[in-house]
Amino acid sequence: EIMPSLVGSEMCIRDRDKGGVMKIVICDDQKYICEEVSLLCKEYFLKREEICEIYCCSSGKEYLECGIEPDILFLDIELGDMTGTEIADMTALGMKETYIIYISNYVDYMQQIIDINVLGFLEKPLTESKINNILDKFFRRKEDLQCIYKSTETNILVKDVICIKAESSYSKIILKNGHSVLVRKGLNQWEKELKKYSFYRIHQSWIVNLRYIIKYNSAKAVIYLPSMEISVSRRKKSDFEEIYANFLRRKR
Numbered sequence: 373e374i375m376p377s378l379v380g381s382e383m384c385i386r387d388r389d390k391g392g393v394m395k396i397v398i399c400d401d402q403k404y405i406c407e408e409v410s411l412l413c414k415e416y417f418l419k420r421e422e423i424c425e426i427y428c429c430s431s432g433k434e435y436l437e438c439g440i441e442p443d444i445l446f447l448d449i450e451l452g453d454m455t456g457t458e459i460a461d462m463t464a465l466g467m468k469e470t471y472i473i474y475i476s477n478y479v480d481y482m483q484q485i486i487d488i489n490v491l492g493f494l495e496k497p498l499t500e501s502k503i504n505n506i507l508d509k510f511f512r513r514k515e516d517l518q519c520i521y522k523s524t525e526t527n528i529l530v531k532d533v534i535c536i537k538a539e540s541s542y543s544k545i546i547l548k549n550g551h552s553v554l555v556r557k558g559l560n561q562w563e564k565e566l567k568k569y570s571f572y573r574i575h576q577s578w579i580v581n582l583r584y585i586i587k588y589n590s591a592k593a594v595i596y597l598p599s600m601e602i603s604v605s606r607r608k609k610s611d612f613e614e615i616y617a618n619f620l621r622r623k624r
Contacts, residue, residue: 394424399435399459400448400475405498406430409446409475412503420511432459441468444491444510449476460490471513473506508622515569521545521555528553530569534584534597536562538577548584548598570619574604574612582619 396413398406406428417424427442429435432454435445445463449456456474463470471491475498491513492506516531528545537544538559545553563573570582580595580602587596590613593604604612 394422394444395427395440395442396424396444396446397427397429397435397438397440397442398446399429399432399451399456400446401430401452402448403430405448405475405496408498409503412498412500413507415500416504416507435459436462442470443468444507445470445472446494447472447474449474471510512570518569520566520569521553526553530581531583533571533581535578535580535600535602536571550599572612572615574602574608576605578602582616585616588613588616 394417398409398413400406400409410426410428413424413426427438427440429438432451436459445460447456447459451459456472456476460472463472469489471489473491474493475496476493477496491510494502494506516529518530519527520530520533521528528547532547532549534546534548536559537546539554541558542554542556543559543562545555547553559573559577559579562579563571566579571579572582573579574595580597584597585595586598588594589596593606593609594601595604
């Protein structure tokens with residue numbers, strides 16, 4: 373019987389309110405691997421104050437019969453009854469988009485597997501750093517595809533936005549394609565809505581997407597974005613530098 377392990381913090385209501393509890397399945401015929409990955413995932417999600425359910429199974433048959441459609445599937449490439457790629461092919465037939473993380477001693481072989489939903493490959497032995505890096509990658513990919521503004525003319529995703537500029541009671545969303553969209557929403561509201569993503573309000577009039585910062589000059593307190601440069605307010609400088617440094621560490 374596959375029993376879930378519920379992990380998270382009472383402080384994290386965002387996913388719970390939306391019914392979006394993250395589901396993770398670890399499928400490996402070595403029990404200690406399942407326990408190790410489960411523990412590392414629990415620690416990661418607790419630090420993020422995110423809710424998740426973790427399920428473990430020891431064979432492809434057990435996973436396919438359990439009826440769970442996970443957000444993340446940690447999958448041994450060589451199980452006793454099936455190969456990881458066979459299970460992945462069957463998982464792709466489900467209604468939910470599942471990101472697959474292969475686990476194996478044979479990374480050279482795994483690198484030949486090309487699939488849009490393969491998030492990455494982990495070589496045994498597993499470490500906290502390996503698990504944290506691959507889960508960071510998962511959240512970055514999910515974040516990229518979040519829609520932050522929708523109208524009859526356009527849908528704007530997180531990955532499309534370089535920055536947002538205050539324009540009186542309006543704001544101008546500046547996009548990576550060179551276009552901009554004027555919307556009736558102030559920066560205070562944007563700041564609340566974008567807090568869970570990689571955005572930061574560096575100035576009373578500007579919110580920037582940290583991933584588009586090309587360079588930061590600390591001495592001048594200036595950030596360089598594609599085709600523009602913006603000053604960081606003195607009041608925000610110290611906090612911005614700490615948040616940006618943490619962002620860069622997570623990207624590595």
